[in-house]
Amino acid sequence: MESQSERLGVIVEQVAETVLAATDTVEQLSERLDELTKQVQQQGYQVFALTDAVQTLADNQEAVITHVVRLAETLERIAASLEKDAL
Secondary structure, three states, X not given: OHHHHHHHHHXXXXXXXXXXXXXXXXXXXXXXXXXXXXXXXXXXXHHHHHHHHHHHHHHHHHHHHHHXXXXXXXXXXXXXXXXXXXX
């Protein structure tokens, strides 16, 4: 009987060690997932900031194009006026 009891004790000890090892592994995995989550969140903020910057750049480019078109129209009027006066 004692031999069976000893074997049962060894099995219980092995199961306990396995549970502790599994718990440690799960905790490590949880920590890594937390780190990964933080990194993904930070990248999300960076993507948002980059998107905002690109939108601002696009808006500014549109404004510059509008000003260039107006400048070209004004220069054309001046050139036409100068040609008219030269004749």
